Amino acid sequence: MKAVRKAAPGPGFEMEDIPVPEVGPGEVLIKVEAASLCGTDIHIWKWDEWSAQRVTPPLTVGHEFAGAVVEVGERVEHVAVGDYVSAESHVTCGMCFQCRTGQAHMCPRTEILGVDRDGAFAEYVALPEKVIWQNDREKMPPEIATLQEPFGNAVFAALAHDLAGQSVAVLGCGPIGLFSIGIARASGASRVLAVDLNALRLSLASTMGADAVLNAAEVGEGDAVAGWLAEANDGFGVDVVLEMSGAASAVDAALKGVRNGGRVTLFGIPSKPVTIDVAESMIFKNLTVLALNGRRIFDTWYRTRWILESGLVDVRPLITKEMPLDDFHKALELLASGQASKIVLRVGQGGETAKPSGAAHGEGAPNIRGQVVHR
Numbered sequence: 001m002k003a004v005r006k007a008a009p010g011p012g013f014e015m016e017d018i019p020v021p022e023v024g025p026g027e028v029l030i031k032v033e034a035a036s037l038c039g040t041d042i043h044i045w046k047w048d049e050w051s052a053q054r055v056t057p058p059l060t061v062g063h064e065f066a067g068a069v070v071e072v073g074e075r076v077e078h079v080a081v082g083d084y085v086s087a088e089s090h091v092t093c094g095m096c097f098q099c100r101t102g103q104a105h106m107c108p109r110t111e112i113l114g115v116d117r118d119g120a121f122a123e124y125v126a127l128p129e130k131v132i133w134q135n136d137r138e139k140m141p142p143e144i145a146t147l148q149e150p151f152g153n154a155v156f157a158a159l160a161h162d163l164a165g166q167s168v169a170v171l172g173c174g175p176i177g178l179f180s181i182g183i184a185r186a187s188g189a190s191r192v193l194a195v196d197l198n199a200l201r202l203s204l205a206s207t208m209g210a211d212a213v214l215n216a217a218e219v220g221e222g223d224a225v226a227g228w229l230a231e232a233n234d235g236f237g238v239d240v241v242l243e244m245s246g247a248a249s250a251v252d253a254a255l256k257g258v259r260n261g262g263r264v265t266l267f268g269i270p271s272k273p274v275t276i277d278v279a280e281s282m283i284f285k286n287l288t289v290l291a292l293n294g295r296r297i298f299d300t301w302y303r304t305r306w307i308l309e310s311g312l313v314d315v316r317p318l319i320t321k322e323m324p325l326d327d328f329h330k331a332l333e334l335l336a337s338g339q340a341s342k343i344v345l346r347v348g349q350g351g352e353t354a355k356p357s358g359a360a361h362g363e364g365a366p367n368i369r370g371q372v373v374h375r
Helices: 039-046 049-054 148-158 175-186 199-207 223-231 248-257 278-283 299-310 325-336
Strands: 002-006 014-017 027-036 064-072 084-087 124-128 132-134 167-171 191-196 212-215 238-243 258-266 288-291 319-324 342-346
Touching: 002 325, 027 084, 039 049, 039 325, 064 124, 084 148, 148 175, 148 299, 167 175, 167 248, 175 191, 175 199, 175 238, 191 199, 191 223, 199 212, 223 238, 223 248, 238 248, 248 258, 248 278, 319 325, 325 342
Parallel strands: 167 191, 167 238, 191 212, 238 258, 258 288, 319 342
Antiparallel strands: 002 014, 027 064, 027 124, 027 342, 064 084, 084 132
């Protein structure tokens, strides 16, 4: 099969021909139909300090996808050949304290698809049944289904607060920030403000429902952004700030721009340590500050599915381009340029992996290798 790979340490990806993954007990094989690019993929492509320390090549990259099951291994009980699925990208151990107390998204033994194990920028991907998420093809086509994984991050971060009737500021309008704007608007926020440095992102912020946007480069950093938040909110600090960029100046603006007694979620990941005046910026303001990462497995997925299937938040404006998998180089360059939000890579055509004859009633059916799938 074709797969986009980090073949060796250093910048770049390569398209390689590699064997279709073998399916072990408790695993399923999925024919990928669509996969979307993420900022994490850009980090690995550029081979920055984080990826050099974390990723061990060779590796197939990509972790956001949708496709159809073509083979199931022994002891698979809840997933069938022909199922149209996506997957939670965090493969957790299931036995640590966090996993056994409903906090699997914090599992210290997590393996991330496309980071720690072979991912989905390929014709096929094999995954444990426990991370598979079944989709409704009529309600959620592949280009939307592949966005559930990143959209879930925004659902988790934004809905950690009751946003109804609240003024909300989103600092950082990458895809997660833009998703969060749509969620805040759909949740009944009284006012939604957005801040970024990129004109395209700010335009998309307005499309997603922001009442006012600010290019931080035009006013300077820190106090100026906090002052704009108050000015745009009738002279008061905002009720809730979602910090989605990780920039030190944005963290400072979030803590200064929220009202006394307000709430701040820190979701962006700083590239280096950030200095905070804890007394002045947090304690004396009686702030509630949440530091969040990922999404709750699988609670967030249920919320995500309902929001997307119902049309409560329309994410199509954020799909800048759909491109064939073979054009992954162009897709990466476009995303890295800052002139794209989400790019969806198409892998084959939807519907090509219809349920094989005889599989509907649990009978053995030929898989892609001409063997018999276990049901």
